[in-house]
Amino acid sequence: MAEQFVGKLSEFKDGDRRIVFVGDNEIGVFRHDGKFYAYSNYCLHQGGPACEGLTIAKVEERLRPDKTSEGLFFSDTEMHFVCPWHGYEYDMKTGECVSDRKLRLRSYKIVEKGDEVYVVA
């Protein structure tokens, strides 16, 4: 396990992302709500660049107590990132595939050293 430089903390705005190459591996590093998350950039579907697509809030369908639908809404709390090849959506905070949470992208640890951000891979 080695620490790989990702970028300067001061240049890494909230909502930003970097793709880091570690040997033959690729890791997507996101900054979301002040926290860093790092996941394998290989989609669990067909191997697409899972971390290079849109980040977009989870879509929810709200049901009323009588079970009727109130319609579709964007979540206020849950952010997804979407593989651009076919649309598999992943939970930003866990790397789980939201359609089947048994599937989860490999995650990596992030360390901050002063103004520098590193991923441990």
Next chain:
Amino acid sequence: MDLLAERGRRVTVDELNTTRLLAHARKQAVQRKFDDVLIVDVDAHHYENEHYGEILPFMENEVLKQINMGGRAKGGRGTLVPTHAGFTQDMGGRVTRYPMRGTEKTEPGRHRDIQLGERWMDAMSVDYSCLFPTGMLNIGMHPQKEMEVDLCWAYNRWLTEKVLPESNNRFFSMLCIPFSDPEQSLRHVETFGDRKGVGGFMVTTVRNLQVNDNAYMKVYRAMEERGLVLSFHSGPNWSEPVFRACNRFLSVHALGFSFYNILHCTNWVINGMGERFPKLPVVWIESGLAWVPFLMQRLDHEYMMRPSEAPVLKKKPSDYMRDMYYSSQPMEIQDMAAMEQTFRMINAETQLLYSSDYPHWDFDLPSTIWDLPFVSEKAKHNILGGTAARLFKLPPRNAAQKANLQKFGNLVTA
């Protein structure tokens, strides 16, 4: 829209590049030595609707041509072929190549669609692609028969005269026929059937016509005599009365693509078309595979009780279905045991043809076939390209491919 690519570099929307988007596909191809395997994609698409300016001048009828071209001069006409409200293949831009498509740069001098096609083919290590249109897949819903005929004619002339000749023989097509008009369909087969790059003809199946109608027999015979392939390309249709009950694109897409091929395959089989045209290869395209075992079981079950309604048949419906070919995409790989069963039931080793459907949203890479744990090496080679090489008479592109084709009995000698 901002996207990020290699080493943290920010990529803006005007830099979409298919090669970069598919870098992981290339990696898979290298890992699996796909360049040594002849790979044929029997269902890839281009967006012909972006080239109407080139296509429409090939229309024959001056009045119909003027209606289409005159309207476009005033800022474009979105009504040349039927379109669908609610068809959000791109999922609100989540499938990024849709909103970014127009921003991809190509070099002057060669047709844009050929250059884009070569990018994805090279990424996936596909040697040959059967190029199909996108918007024209809805041509069967055009309310005017004569417009369907003339648009098919113009597209087929443009494709065979302007596009395919620039492809270094890597693209071929099964040309769209104006199925609403059997006489004109025959004229298409007679006119275009012998042209370079024409492997056969394609019927768009979003229609309510009977493929077993007597009027079509001469069309099928003309194809069979020429050694051409007949394919049926499916699609969804939210306007179909039964699908108006669907409230999500997912539902109408999942059902529609299978539904229309189920419908026409049923008529094809039950009316004994396999007996009438035993030498005509028939391919069912883009319905996935799960429907095939379903239909085999349904039709066999009914046929056993009602043979008097299918008197041309000399064997069970499923046997005729096993004589036909199926394109692989979109492979419903969710339950591996079910998939294995499907492969067994359709004789995948000899009847399944790999297809990507690229650049559409639910495309499949060659690895979807190659990585299946229950498929033999011979079957993998056959499905990815060997069987199609025999059907469309496609030669290997290097010595390793030649050796593999030879090894599995797929080498076509000129």
